[in-house]
Amino acid sequence: MAVMLEVRSLEKRFDGLRAVNELSFDVNEGEVLGIVGPNGAGKTTAINLISGTIAPTAGRVFYRGEDITGMAPHVLVQRGIVRTFQATTVYRTRTVFENVWRGAFLQNFPGFWSAFLSTKAAHERRAQCEIWVKEVLGWLNLTAVADLQAGSLPYGIQKTLGLAIAVAARPTLIMLDEPVAGLSAEESERVREAILNIKKRGITIITIDHNMRFMSGLCDRILVMHHGQELAIGAPREVLSNPAVVEAYLGKGYVAA
Amino acid sequence: MYADVRVSLPGERSSWLSLLRPRLVISVLVIAALFIWPLLFNEPFAYYVGTMLSLYSIGAVSVHLIIRTGHVSMCQAAFMGVASYSSVLAVMSLGLPWIIAALLGIVASVLLGIIVAPIFLRLAGKYFVLVTFLFGEIIRMVFVEWTSVTGGANGISNIPPPFEAVGSKFAYYYFALVIALCCIFMSARLLRSEIGQTLDAIREDERLAACSGIPVLRFKVIIFAIACALAGVEGVVQAHYVRYLEPQSFGVIASLNLVVMNVIGGMYSLVGPLLGAAFVGILPELLRQYVHLQHILFGVFLIVAMAALPGGLVEAASRMADLVKKTFRGRSNGRHA
Numbered sequence: 334m335a336v337m338l339e340v341r342s343l344e345k346r347f348d349g350l351r352a353v354n355e356l357s358f359d360v361n362e363g364e365v366l367g368i369v370g371p372n373g374a375g376k377t378t379a380i381n382l383i384s385g386t387i388a389p390t391a392g393r394v395f396y397r398g399e400d401i402t403g404m405a406p407h408v409l410v411q412r413g414i415v416r417t418f419q420a421t422t423v424y425r426t427r428t429v430f431e432n433v434w435r436g437a438f439l440q441n442f443p444g445f446w447s448a449f450l451s452t453k454a455a456h457e458r459r460a461q462c463e464i465w466v467k468e469v470l471g472w473l474n475l476t477a478v479a480d481l482q483a484g485s486l487p488y489g490i491q492k493t494l495g496l497a498i499a500v501a502a503r504p505t506l507i508m509l510d511e512p513v514a515g516l517s518a519e520e521s522e523r524v525r526e527a528i529l530n531i532k533k534r535g536i537t538i539i540t541i542d543h544n545m546r547f548m549s550g551l552c553d554r555i556l557v558m559h560h561g562q563e564l565a566i567g568a569p570r571e572v573l574s575n576p577a578v579v580e581a582y583l584g585k586g587y588v589a590a
Numbered sequence: 591m592y593a594d595v596r597v598s599l600p601g602e603r604s605s606w607l608s609l610l611r612p613r614l615v616i617s618v619l620v621i622a623a624l625f626i627w628p629l630l631f632n633e634p635f636a637y638y639v640g641t642m643l644s645l646y647s648i649g650a651v652s653v654h655l656i657i658r659t660g661h662v663s664m665c666q667a668a669f670m671g672v673a674s675y676s677s678v679l680a681v682m683s684l685g686l687p688w689i690i691a692a693l694l695g696i697v698a699s700v701l702l703g704i705i706v707a708p709i710f711l712r713l714a715g716k717y718f719v720l721v722t723f724l725f726g727e728i729i730r731m732v733f734v735e736w737t738s739v740t741g742g743a744n745g746i747s748n749i750p751p752p753f754e755a756v757g758s759k760f761a762y763y764y765f766a767l768v769i770a771l772c773c774i775f776m777s778a779r780l781l782r783s784e785i786g787q788t789l790d791a792i793r794e795d796e797r798l799a800a801c802s803g804i805p806v807l808r809f810k811v812i813i814f815a816i817a818c819a820l821a822g823v824e825g826v827v828q829a830h831y832v833r834y835l836e837p838q839s840f841g842v843i844a845s846l847n848l849v850v851m852n853v854i855g856g857m858y859s860l861v862g863p864l865l866g867a868a869f870v871g872i873l874p875e876l877l878r879q880y881v882h883l884q885h886i887l888f889g890v891f892l893i894v895a896m897a898a899l900p901g902g903l904v905e906a907a908s909r910m911a912d913l914v915k916k917t918f919r920g921r922s923n924g925r926h927a
Contacts, residue, residue: 384801386797405800405805406800406801407800407801407802407803407804407805407806410801410802410803411803415801415802416801417801418797418798418801422795422797422798423798424791424794424795424798426794427794435787435788435791435799435802436802437802438788438791438799438802438803438804439802439803441784442784442788443784445785445812448783448784448785449779449780449783449785451779451783455783455784459784498798498802499801501802502802502803
């Protein structure tokens with residue numbers, strides 16, 4: 334598999350604290366890479382650095398050979414890199430359809446003048462985008478709730494909607510920050526299916542979570558972080574039986590599924 | 591199969607029947623009334639109030655556009671002042687025709703906006719408010735201190751009208767009304783398009799909007815520049831109407847008034863600042879007979895209106911519309927039962 338994302342010696346310091354320290358790893362096209370580690374290991378900071386939410390102190394990030402270090406989030410979306418957030422992030426007062434429509438900004442926005450003058454090109458773009466949004470809703474089983482207000486939906490569906498907003502941007506790489514945090518087993522299963530559905534469409538995924546059962550069933554490879562550094566990386570079974578990982582993160586009572 | 595999703599998208603084309611929408615009918619009636627009433631009453635003072643209301647509407651809409659990006663600007667009157675002084679000086683010192691001078695004034699206001707917006711708009715909430723407040727005061731102080739150009743605290747008087755044809759209060763009323771309607775129509779078009787929808791996304795969750803590919807800062811700067819252009823329009827039309835310029839007219843109180851119009855009217859609908867401008871513009875005139883208490887009563891009315899209607903006059907109107915709908919539905923259900 335070709336390498337899609339290369340992270341090289343990435344570092345982020347907050348005053349004296351090194352939240353991410355000399356972190357290097359690759360992400361292959363089409364795979365699901367999980368990032369796990371204890372609280373404070375630097376997982377979310379790593380995602381924030383790659384997605385341009387915060388700038389690194391040192392190190393580089395390459396996407397398909399292009400240096401994307403420190404690029405703004407909206408520029409990365411144009412490259413095909415999209416992320417979701419740890420807390421449920423949806424437009425609560427808008428319908429599910431409108432949420433996904435907003436996620437498809439690059440598809441629906443026809444340019445300033447075209448939008449202002451409501452040109453024929455703008456109408457055509459709108460019609461095409463409507464089809465695309467309905468398609469995304471269909472993929473993630475959200476069609477039935479399309480005209481309901483996002484804030485009124487159960488937490489699990491809001492998490493799936495967060496995924497749908499990200500997918501609507503037509504990404505090639507999605508980074509998911511704790512997609513099943515706070516969800517019941519049933520809701521987690523729904524989100525897992527949604528993520529596998531996204532993977533089936535050839536989208537590469539990086540995901541962070543603490544739920545090891547969820548991660549080992551979903552990921553092709555797992556990266557374990559500890560104190561901002563890589564502790565281990567590899568196939569789930571191999572990583573979860575690594576003594577250093579058991580010692581630092583899983584605990585001695587953990588038995589790999 | 592997809593469910594039949596009914597969501598209104600920006601600029602959606604609709605059937606001729608939808609032309610009978612209540613909002614459109616009300617708008618047409620209001621505009622018709624605004625054009626007809628001066629023909630029926632010969633009241634120069636009413637023409638003056640009407641003209642000022644048209645001008646306030648432009649300023650209030652200017653602040654409204656910035657509010658839609660999630661910021662409250664306390665310096666729109668300063669941009670109005672920059673346009674006013676530029677236009678008046680261009681007419682009186684350089685002898686340029688009003689239309690050219692007005693365009694120069696508006697361009698000056700927009701250019702200043704484009705210079706400061708990328709700095710200001712990186713700030714959020716109270717920091718943005720504070721910085722724009724200070725900026726407004728700096729500009730006002732420039733008007734006061736730059737005596738050789740602005741006339742200092744004494745200001746500039748004997749400003750000529752834009753054209754001979756609009757020399758009377760009656761004619762100026764129509765002149766200002768047409769300009770205000772153009773500004774309002776263009777702002778409405780902007781807010782109903784994908785641009786308005788994008789602004790709402792930015793205001794509701796800036797971080798999520800950026801992660802959907804929206805160039806948040808660029809959008810905000812463009813809207814800020816458009817708002818400065820509107821403030822400039824109000825400035826150039828007002829200066830040649832009042833025929834007198836003084837720095838105090840462009841201070842923080844003037845900027846605050848434009849914000850109050852939005853709060854009183856309703857912050858997240860274009861109708862809000864228009865209702866607010868009417869409220870803030872007309873109320874003091876109605877209170878003129880109580881000269882000693884005029885300002886106190888005006889303040890009390892504002893406080894009561896804000897406390898009783900947190901969503902502004904738009905919310906009150908929408909509640910009344912709901913009530914009327916329910917009453918009509920109840921009656922028609924009663925008839926069918």
